[in-house]
Amino acid sequence: MATNSVALLILALLSICIGSVLADWNILNQIKSNSNSLKNYCESWRINVEVNNIREFDVVPQECINHIKKYMTSAQYIADSERSIEEIRLYLTSCCSLQADGKDAWIFDVDDTLLSTIPYYKKHAFGGEKVNASSLEAWMKSSKAPGLEHTLSLFNEIKNKGVKIFLVSSRRETLRSNTVDNLIDVGYHGWTGLQLRGLEDEHMKVQQYKCEQRKRLVNNGYRIWGILGDQWSSIQGLPTAKRTFKLPNSMYYIS
Numbered sequence: 001m002a003t004n005s006v007a008l009l010i011l012a013l014l015s016i017c018i019g020s021v022l023a024d025w026n027i028l029n030q031i032k033s034n035s036n037s038l039k040n041y042c043e044s045w046r047i048n049v050e051v052n053n054i055r056e057f058d059v060v061p062q063e064c065i066n067h068i069k070k071y072m073t074s075a076q077y078i079a080d081s082e083r084s085i086e087e088i089r090l091y092l093t094s095c096c097s098l099q100a101d102g103k104d105a106w107i108f109d110v111d112d113t114l115l116s117t118i119p120y121y122k123k124h125a126f127g128g129e130k131v132n133a134s135s136l137e138a139w140m141k142s143s144k145a146p147g148l149e150h151t152l153s154l155f156n157e158i159k160n161k162g163v164k165i166f167l168v169s170s171r172r173e174t175l176r177s178n179t180v181d182n183l184i185d186v187g188y189h190g191w192t193g194l195q196l197r198g199l200e201d202e203h204m205k206v207q208q209y210k211c212e213q214r215k216r217l218v219n220n221g222y223r224i225w226g227i228l229g230d231q232w233s234s235i236q237g238l239p240t241a242k243r244t245f246k247l248p249n250s251m252y253y254i255s
């Protein structure tokens with residue numbers, strides 16, 4: 001009898017303890033409790049976007065807008081991008097048996113790979129507002145996107161190796177002249193192809209459209225040694241390149 005009541009008492013105490021532990025683990029309580037937890041929460045959201053665990057988000061979570069703004073305008077964003085470029089340089093030292101037959105190729109994205117859309121997103125909550133395609137295209141038409149210096153250096157190094165450069169973008173064909181003007185204005189020139197989305201490509205998801213462009217290159221005898229993009233849809237799917245590299249971008253997700 002006595003043993004039973006002791007056991008009951010222990011059980012009761014245990015359930016009280018478990019209850020309070022569970023309450024502590026409620027993520028909302030954690031977030032409200034201090035701003036450091038919010039920072040952890042938003043940084044883990046960002047990292048999980050980068051490694052493609054979080055997909056197809058429409059907007060940056062409202063509570064993380066400030067965190068994403070800080071990151072995208074930080075020295076860390078630049079350092080992370082420069083590190084990606086350094087890894088490509090390292091790869092290029094021994095990756096590829098370049099044939100100098102005009103069939104070695106490298107693919108770049110345009111937005112947030114060669115050009116920065118940060119000035120646009122600065123006015124649109126760093127991805128915290130749902131993308132408005134017409135206002136984004138109006139901004140692209142102005143040809144005022146700044147170049148990303150780290151990628152420009154790499155672009156020139158790859159070009160100087162005699163590798164053909166193909167730009168494959170989900171921008172629409174109607175933006176061609178504005179895009180070319182913008183690229184030349186910030187220092188890019190000498191690419192072999194600039195592929196934009198025509199009307200016939202608009203029924204496809206961007207990833208499929210980009211695969212189709214690579215298929216076309218491979219069918220024309222090109223060896224694609226690498227791709228540099230800021231979106232997973234630029235580097236996933238077949239045919240692929242020998243290696244792919246991703247730049248950070250936590251403001252939007254294009255599938």
Ligand SMILES: *[C@@H]1O[C@H](CO)[C@@H](O)[C@H](O)[C@H]1NC(C)=O
Nearest residue numbers: 130131132133134135136138
């Ligand atoms: C999208 O942007 C355009 C042009 O800036 C504006 O006229 C329109 O109202 C916007 N649409 C929405 C849904 O916000």
